[in-house]
Amino acid sequence: MNDARFECLLRLGDNALVLAQRLCAWIGHGPVMEEDMAQANVALDLIGQARLWLAYAGELEGRGRDEDALAYGRDAGAFRNVLLVEQPNGDYAQTIARQFLFDAWHHAELSALTASSDARIAAIAAKALKEVSYHLERSSDWMLRLGDGTAESHARLQAALERLWMYSGELFDADAHDATLVEQGIVPAPQSLRAGWLQQVGAVCTAATLTMPDADAWMQHGGRQGRHSEHLGYLLAEMQFLPRAYPGVQW
Amino acid sequence: MKDWPLWEVFIRSQHGLAHKHVGSVHAPDAALALKNARDVYTRRNEGVSIWVVPSAAITASAPDDKAALFEPAQDKIYRHPTFFPVPEEVKHM
Amino acid sequence: MYAQMVDTGASRLRSREEMDADEQAFQARIDDGQKIEAQDWMPEGYRRTLVRQISQHAHSEIVGMLPEGNWITRAPSLKRKAILLAKVQDEAGHGLYLYSAAETLGVSREQLVDDLHTGRAKYSSIFNYPTLTWADIGAIGWLVDGAAIMNQIPLCRCSYGPYSRAMVRVCKEESFHQRQGYDLLLALCRGSEEQKAMAQDALERWWWPALMMFGPPDADSVHSAQSQAWKIKLLSNDELRQKFVDQTVPQAEYLGLRVPDADLRWNTERGHYDFGAIDWSEFHAVLKGNGPCNRERLQARREAWAEGEWVRAAALAYADKHAAAERHSQAA
DSSP: OHHHHHHHHHHHHHHHHHHHHHHHTTTTTSSSHHHHHHHHHHHHHHHHHHHHHHHHHHHHHTSSOOHHHHHHHOOGGGOOOOHHHHSOOOSHHHHHHHHHHHHHHHHHHHHHHTTOSSHHHHHHHHHHHHHHHHHHHHHHHHHHHHHTSOHHHHHHHHHHHHHHHTTTGGGGOOOHHHHHHHHTTSSOOGGGGHHHHHHHHHHHHHHTTOOOOOTTSOOOOOGGGTOOOTHHHHHHHHHHHHHHHSTTOOO | OOOOOEEEEEEEOTTSOOOEEEEEEEOSSHHHHHHHHHHHHOTTSOOSEEEEEEGGGOOOOOGGGHHHHHGGGTTOGGGSGGGSOOOTTSOOO | OOOOSOOOSOSSOOOGGGSOHHHHHHHHHHHTTOOBOTTSOOOHHHHHHHHHHHHHHHHHHHHHHHHHHTTTTTOSSHHHHHHHHHHHHHHHHHHHHHHHHHHTTTOOHHHHHHHHHTTSSOOOGGGGSOOOSHHHHHHIIIIIHHHHHHHHHHHTTOSBHHHHHHHHHHHHHHHHHHHHHHHHHHHHHTSOHHHHHHHHHHHHHHHHHHHHTTOSOOTTOHHHHHHHHTTSOOSOHHHHHHHHHHHHHHHHHHHTOOOSOTTOEEETTTTEEEOOOOOHHHHHHIIIIISTTHHHHHHHHHHHHHHTHHHHHHHHHHHHHHHHHHHHHHHO
8 A cells, every 4th residue: 555655755756856856957057047046946846845755755665765865776767757857958948848737737736635635745735736836837927938929939839849748648647556546535536637737738828829739649658657768867877976976975 | 139127126024014125137027027026035035025116117316306305304303203302290102 | 255356447546635526525425434326426437346346246146156056966965955056046146136236337237247258247266166076065155155255244334235235135145155065064074084085175176266266465456445445345355365264274173174275373473374375376367267167167158148048039029019919908
């Protein structure tokens, strides 16, 4: 029973951690300094959330692994984040599109999790939801500005959307762990969030003069089960190198 | 390309005081100005409310008018309660 | 400190009698401890010097994000990652407070940024040194931020209102920066032999550049004299440097680290530490663009700005379109 919950917490924690790690690379290199500030705030929120989810995962597991042991001690195959968040930053359009597609799902997921039968999950979700509401507002703002800005920004964002689209389907995948947890009222059924997500993404795309890709297009799967893209290995190599070079010490 | 316009930022602190000028941000429009102000000026719980105003929309008094504008108030000392001695016996006024 | 060798445009400090009536009144206000505000009359030299100094300070914050930013993705724990990210984000914030103060003097952000990218404006020499290990992040917080705070606290009292208010804000936030650096090094010094060696190596590489941050001895500098008269520089470079050494040496001892200066010793008579001669040829070489990372730092800022251009343009285009639509709907 705890296996499923452990998996679910890793998924939540790894999504936040991997996306934060991606955003960290923007700091000092953003298109305008105000955006560096904003991206840093989003990344800080996500690191905070990752710590809460992973710490809980470690406790449930009961093998003495804390947030850092989980973040720094697992290889790519043991990471449970969706493929979407590990996609490279690309240009600012790709970063914004990735953020928006994720935020829209993240917001719906956390909203549902506030009613989780696991009180601790519900509490973490309630805290994270406030942060993610702001993330979603901001990424929506930028979808509009890039989509309905100049011809160049429109083309870039449309391309980014099409490029990332095949990673969006996985957000609504369900496996045996999900089935167990749904039955226990711990998590929402992933598919139950899809219609609302499609509607929201569609509305923002329309307002941003973008064409939303086909909802039934071919989708990639596997991140939630530990089958990742090539990108995650490099991301982890960078993130984990110090604790791996100097094992067993405190920082 | 021109700069994003400048916006003046005013923040109401948590202590229920009036909004106070804290600085400025650049933003392309009002909605992002508000968000940029939030991200730049309230990282440490500094505020509960933000105003942003296009810097160009502020009309300021000229320093040269300082004497004409403000000095006339200086000799109206009877407007201050301390101008009036209150007899020792009359407490709390 | 973040502003080094700021040119005041003065060839010598003029006496009161040589000033015209406006300048005399201006100097009298400064001597009286009054704050100068953006709209007040000010000598052109004062305005230009302030623009140089404040923007140099702002550029230092922004360029200073890069050496530390290097390590955000490699921080060894999630707690350290969050702390470092928050710290680097603060640097961006400080840069913005300072650009905002400089803009009150009638220059645009675009102009200031352009001056940085074309090499017309300077930034602190310290950020041209590389961050090679995680311990360097500790050394920057402890030494570089420590040196910066030493300079910034007096600047809270400087004569230009917007600058002094920005400094108050910066100082309030900055004390966390120095402490997080020291805390990071403390963890290393209490850790394994390898970690301690990493900390010692960082101190050896950052010590002298940190002392150079205060700038060359300014006893004979006409610019310093003018800046002090205008109260936009409140203590001399050497005074600040001595203060820094006096404060920092015991902190190094507590860490169990050795300061890389054979001539360093406590002078009972002076009540201060004596320290060895600084290699100013290195300082001037770095300032001229020949430090280990000058090219990389500027290149990174130029690229960020150039690659961001289409993003900034898009947001403006969107704002224009929607403002026009709003006017149209109001008219209808």
